[in-house]
Amino acid sequence: MQDSVKVSGVSSMATRLLLADLTQAFSELSAIEVGFTSVGGVDAVKRMQAGEHFDVVVLARDAIDKLAASRHVVAGSGEDWVHSSVAIAMREDAAYVAADSESALRRAVLAHKVGYSTGPSGSALLLLFERWGILEEMRERLVQAPAGISVANLVADGRVDMGFQQLSELTNVPGVRVLGLLPKGCEIVSTFSTAIGTAAEHLSEVREFLTFMHSTDAAEIVHRHGMSPVREN
Template identity: 75%
Template sequence: MATRLLLTDVTQAFSSRANFDVQITSMGGVDAVKKLQAGACFDIVVLARDAIDILAASGHVVAGSDEDWVHSSVAIAMREDAANVDVESEHSFREAVLAHRVGYSTGPSGTALLKLFERWGIQDQMRTQLTQAPAGVSVAHLVADGRVGIGIQQLSELKNVPGVRVLGLLPPGCEINSTFSTAIGATTTRQREVQEFIRFMHSADAAEIVNRHGMSPVKQHGVTKSGLS
């Protein structure tokens, strides 16, 4: 879901210059892996690196076709009308977390956040203060609806949501960063079209869109693993 809006803009930009369209289906990463392993047909998949590795190990993507695409950082948000809190340091962030109901995601950022609480030794204290967003639901909506006081999720999912104010990225010592990658479906019959789309995803035009969504493109070398130049 972290790349949902990004992919929407990238595919629209691509379709305006290509002679075919790309259709995107977005869902939580855990659900996506289950769906694809159950036999769903797809041409290309965009997921967190660990999910791509799972699909590669089970033979559901073309061997060697996986490529890292964008880096994404986790941020902190509150309701637009909420009193500001200090989250500039690890200590102040910890105090803010302990003082609020916290919304987090089902994805890798959520798993990393729980590990951070464990490192702090507050996992038991936080158990009754945590609200996990259902799969496919943005933490930003929990924040905007007032169901949580603080939302912690990928910056791309917190930006530009009505009623939500982003306080910033997680402070030094607490950073949570994810890499989202692409891979080609093992059963695709559209290799040419898929490779054309992947080339565009790594282009300068797509990089501008990536940056606009609060992510950063992965630097590409001359020839990628899928053989694209």
């Protein structure tokens, strides 16, 4: 009997759990075996540019564009996949803090130690603080999650009081309570895209998996993880 084809993928941490469920669902439909390595988006780009090969790449759009420019993903293969909104979280046992309006969120941020992620969502948060005119005031109370550590972990461990990260990364984490998405006027939405690695083998199998990722069958799983398929918008 012929061995199943193995497809390798790399993704950012924000889509780790979603991709685990998607690959499980895909395995029930196909003999193709798909396995993802999930790391920080910046690290994923560095690893590929250093020569590490992956068949499927799932990263924020700007990271896909960098890899296309350096010819580490196939030109023209990048396709926007899901939108992921940034949410606010605190420790489960922390006192309630209002953060349901822009003014309330600004007051809350100024009173707490804040954790944020690498990549576009973290950069967008710093730009928001800059727009509010509080970035320099916040510098000593900002903690960027190091490689391999999620913002949710920083919150749960008490290293920060408030954490900002994609909703999918903050939900169902022991010791963490999600306050909600960023309020109107300060929304941060990241777009994650798919692409094909330039060194990919078994291209028909890679495309079969990508077709599934963008399908209506996969959309239900995407919604379960607090994201929305781009094609529905």
